[in-house]
Amino acid sequence: MRSKNIKNEYKLLASIALTFKSKYKLAAFEHTDGFKIIQQWMTDKGIAPFKFQLETWKKFGNGYSGMVVAPTGFGKTFSVFLALVSDFLNHPESYKKGLKMIWITPLRSLSKDIAKAMQEAIDEIGLDWTVGVRNGDTDPKVRQQQIKKMPEILVVTPESLHLLLAQKNNEPFFRDMKCVAVDEWHELLGSKRGVMVELAISQLRKYVPKIKIWGITATIGNLDEAMEVLIPYESKKTKITAKEHKKIDILPVFPDEIEILPWAGHLGNKLADKVVPIILESKSTIVFTNTRSQSEMWYQLLLDAHPDFAGQIAIHHSSIDAHLRIWIEENLSSGKLKAVVSTSSLDLGIDFKPVDTVIQVGSAKGVARFLQRAGRSGHSPFETSRIYCVPTHSLELIEVSALKEAVKQKVVEPREPQVLCFDVLVQFLMTLAVGDGFYPDELYERIKKVYAFQEILDKEWKSILEFLTIGGSVLKSYEEFHKVVIMEDGLYKVTSRKIAMLHRMNMGVIVSDAMLKVKFISGGYIGMIEEYFISKLKKEEKFILAGRTLEVAMIKDMTVYVRAAKGRALVPSYLGGRLPLSTNLGHFLREKLSHALNPKASEKELKFLHPLLINQEKNSHIPKEGEFLVEMIKNREGYHLFMYPFEGRLVHEVMAALIAYRISKLAPISFSMAMNDYGFELFSDKEIPLNEDNLQQILTRDNLMNDVIASINSAEMARRKFRDIAVISGMVIQNYAGQQRSNKSLQSSAGLIFKVLEEHDSNHFLIKQAYTEVFNMQLQEQRLVEAFKRIEKSEIILKHSRSFTPLSFPIKVDSLRQTLSSEGLDARIKRMLKLSNISDIS
Template sequence: MNQLADVWFFNQGWKPHAFQKEAWKVISKGNSGLLNAPTGFGKTFGIWFGILDHYYNHPQFQKKKTRKKQLHALWITPLRALSKEIYKATTQVSTDLELDYKIELRTGDTSSTDRQKQRKNPPQALITTPESVHLLLASKGATDYFRQLEFIVVDEWHELLGSKRGVLIELALSRLKAINPMLKIWGISATIGNLPEAREILLGHHHRGVMVKAKLKKKIQIETILPDSLEKFPWAGHLGVRLLDKVVDIIRKYHSTLIFTNTRSQAEIWYQQIITFYPEFAGLLAIHHGSLSDEIRLWVEDALHEGKLKAVVCTSSLDLGVDFRPVDCVIQIGSPKGVARFLQRAGRSGHRPHETSYIYYLPTNSLEIIEGDSLKYAVKENIIEQRIPYIRSFDVLVQYLMTLAVGDGFDAVQLFSEVKGTHCYSSISREEFDKCMALLLYGGAALTAYDDFHRLELVDGLYKVTSRKLALRHRLSIGAIVSDIMMRVKFMSGKYLGSIEESFISKLNSGDVFWFSGRQLELIQVRANDAIVKPSEKKKGVIPSWMGGRFAISPDLGTAIRHSFSNIHKDKVSSPEIEFLRPLFAEQSNRSILPKEGELLVEYIQTKYGFHLFLYPFDGKLVHEGMAQVIAYRLGKIKPATFSIATNEYGIELLTDTEYEIDVPFLMNLLTPHNLHADISSGINVQEMARRRFRDIAGIAGLVFQGYPGKQMKSKHLQANSGLFFSVFEDYDPNNLLLREAYDEVFDFQLEEGRMQQAFERIEDHHIVLAKPLKLTPFSFPIFSESFRERYSNEDWQSRLEKLKGQLLDG
């Protein structure tokens, strides 16, 4: 029984779901655990009423004469916008039931005055972010502040799990459990492929917990938007905007629509296209992405909630459970790159129990049409990606040691035991921990001569930071979100529009025009960290590109795509996507070979541009980029040559003037998984990739100070400073943990060595089919167009490509 929940649900005219009742029951027994339920079914209330029930049924929290209130619950979310929604929902419960349970927000937006008040007189519940929890740990008296804490809830745990922000959570939990061993920890997660592992990572080793899983199935209606005619020789991005009229028809059909794009650049393009060709949507269409100002994003979210907008073009900034009124339908522009992401976005429509989610998938080229079939298959078969956790992130550990030293200080022996109890650092040795300590005590093996790196002092048996300047700089640097240096975009009046990467602005001159926040803006000048702009009427402008926009196709979606291709030889397939693509497959079969399941197609084609080697592993663009460089290296060892490389989600092209004697035994030798690590190290400039990766690691570890608010260091200076440390460690401390981490992250995350190894091993088991067509084929043309675009970047490459396509069709 949960009396508060019963009363509140009755007053709302609702009945609680079985999973909510189960959660309240296990929470009342003092359990920790992980709650998994579909979007829109009330996961928040499933935990919240368990917390309230605990508070009002334990006498120690009801003593009126208690001198000082103590923090009872900490609710951690990955997004400030989500924090605000949780705050609204939970505060409404306290208001409705006239409870004296006080809830407050603490995020990057919270004023310093309010933060001070929260420190001196804490509320019963604090809703916050991972970074703010670490800021609290970096303050004096943090141990006492958290001593009576009973609950920690980590919302959207699946979003945090596969990032270094997840490591911040693991470390914070390890300390808070040490302060209060009776602490109850709950995670809230959408469905992922490794839920049991997600629970174990959240709760820590030897910390038993329950899994509360909703037995509810969300109904999803998926429809692929097909063009009126099929392009037999497609190229990337070519089809998307051509389907604008069909997108507008869908927008008109529904009361409200979210149009999801994978990148902020793509969002700006689609907003611009809709407004340009359908000006009647002015005032009814908005844009929402992570680089826009809070003011603009909040206005969009409020306007959606109030039903003032017909459609919003957005990115993953609206992926998570930001609680506006549910939209009627969702449109996904281009491949979502992952099944979980597609489902998350689909769930934004019909965001209520038992309502159907409607999602339209819009392919951006002909071959991408097949992903409509792949997504339906993956959803039907319940294929969901795993989230791979970070391990041995020494940069985050070094930052964390500083955080505790700036706060109350720490005992090294005790802290080593706490840290080793986390998933991320379960394999850390005492020697490695001592190396992290040495980096902060005296700069480690390479930086001993520099006083700036003598940061920790032993005071009364605890390691502490006594320098106020070092403490301030550290508090300003807490966190694990890294990106290019951002510049603020402002009008002359001072109105702030959002932020844009310095690397983009640095390429523009005064007078240049670019699209941002759905507006055409002219750059007037760059002043310190601000790009000063004014509205422009000029017809041509560039779309900003953001470094964070590259998604890798997930292994699971790759599996689903290969499954779809295995159906193309079957006479009867109840798939509108495959039926629509039959003429393209017939053309491919006519000109080359149409691969069957268990076959790898390789095409070797000579054109006036040289000799093209095409392979089609269907493993995603990022994996293909690494594979292509390995193959080029191996070919170069056989016969020296210069290669031009192009890739897309489906295949690889290597173009050279040098002819090779290509046959199946030659290819089997070329595509072997043996010696892959050595060939990656030799064939790819891993050192330069590690040098760039090290910039982020150096920033997180505090080796490089990123600057004060409003006075951020320029990215070229950051790169130069971190590059100096990288070179020093390479020359004088080659076993430095941060240096090793940079190389490990390059292999694991940028080159995805594990997935490359799996791809080469799968190819070894495949039957290689070799074709030598006279001309480019429907499969090869999209990849060729990628390199063609690069070659003619300053010319009218589109008309050249159309002309070449015409020649192929005539042939």
């Protein structure tokens, strides 16, 4: 006992000593020249450093790598950037001329704004440093100048950093670097672009073993893992979290009457008149939509609702001409634009100080994305972020209530890191081989330290090397797959100029459909349009791009020549699918719905929806906590089965196929399927052999993944997934000089290779990756298993009805939207409402 007390006393003394030491170190840091100069600069600007910034500067000076976590607008950028400046001012003798920091940012649109803020600070502090930007928008002349003389700080995207690593004799560019900083790490984590960053850092560590690695991130659900992915190395590292919190006002936009808000929809056009006053009363507003086509529609809706907006509002998305995007960003920053309708292209980091209001059209689908968008308003510290939520249909108001609860409880989704992305690794090895080459044994030791490849096997590494040199055992007869040459000293190197050129043209991990330029026939560039959409249009047909109505004149040399036009026009639909509901938001949505009719429920959203929710309870049931609702509806069309897991569209797509398969084992029956984020429908012209006795059997977790595999064509799904893998790994070439292959052509080539490898080398590392991605991403295996665990513990509520319910109606409408024109759909919806005897709530 005495021994235990002594140990506790020692622990207490050690804790006091550490606290004193930490405070002493911070106090000591505050007496350094670097801190005094930066503090004076901040004082002159009327600001003071936050504690998390001070802590970052101190840790940086003591040789730490780390992660900074802070709300939007609190100076995350300056926490890491000024750490370098402070360290230089304190120890100028340890710095050499040339590049000192690489700043990696996920979006090109962020680069200019970040570089401008850094350059302004450097000039005012009095350093003779230059901040450069290098990405796809950078002038080729500027890039050449950078090769000759690197700036002190270089702001890059992951792709542009890899292109630098593909340069001959690139090591001198990086040799004297002190730090690599990764901005918005939460946005890159969980994607193959994040893996690109991990690999690039591993190469920079070869050149500068003691390089500091710093990540900057918003709050996510797995911060410790996020830091480990970025900095998996044995080094001093720390996580610094700001104590400051951003206040957010979440304001739903209600119609005057619930009858105005539709049961189903995806646009929210009936509330355009409510959005106009919000924009007029604000200094400047960003209107966020989830898709490019939705942004084009809302831009037109706002102009139609308030014609005086002409010249005061703009549209911003990735398909618009870069010069126009930059003009929009500059005019939004200066307060000259009243509003900008945007997609995720304005989600991140740009500091638009005049923006005091954000409007989210439709569901944000996740807490993290919602917080990111809300943070675009009230960007300065301690300003309140204000975000209005415009529901596109009635049930999205419950999502608003769910979002409020998630934000209140500070529950944010994790970003799961990607591992064993062999296609990205193959591309990276080609990048090194195009540059100065690599020695495989030395490189393998470094690759195994990268988080994404810590589980790589020796045989997989050997297969990758064989693939690079001779195409592997199956493709070795084809000369185009012999890309890397083994030199006499064992160096792996690309010696063909053609192979090197094609590799540089195809670097990156974002595989999209072929994009065609859109130009006026009289001259003037408008933007880009996907080939699959434009190929459906005939000459003189009209479409909308960048808020303009355009008429097709001709298509020539990957360019669509157009004339300005008026009248009705098609809005481009872009490949890429819809955003799925996150697990966290699904949880809060189920929770809010279960308490929706509780007399004590005080949320305005639930009170407003009371007539609709009463209708659901009257005609069927509102699932409570610990319940799982199944609806069976028989009408003139046939037999409908609806289930409501609230797990998001992707999971429901798999569940629908699985349940259909299990029912078909009870009796021969075929189904058509439909789904949304709340649930799914199975429809048949035959009676569905389902009742309370066999429901448990249908919804069991037993034999789950085997039944999933049996219910879907996993080989076909893997074949489609293989297209992207084949392009990223360079097995299939997408871009040639002046030409980009179409989606159809890529799928055909990749499909042929997939078939050959499946037949003759089914264990090929890229084939295995295709199946792994199908299970993890498309089949959502982990989320699916968790959903069935929850359902198995729930009480199954089976309800029969002769009319569609408020929960089932949006799913049915979503399925009709795929096959009917807008006029036909409106007529069909009215007929369905009438047949369901619910025309009073439409």
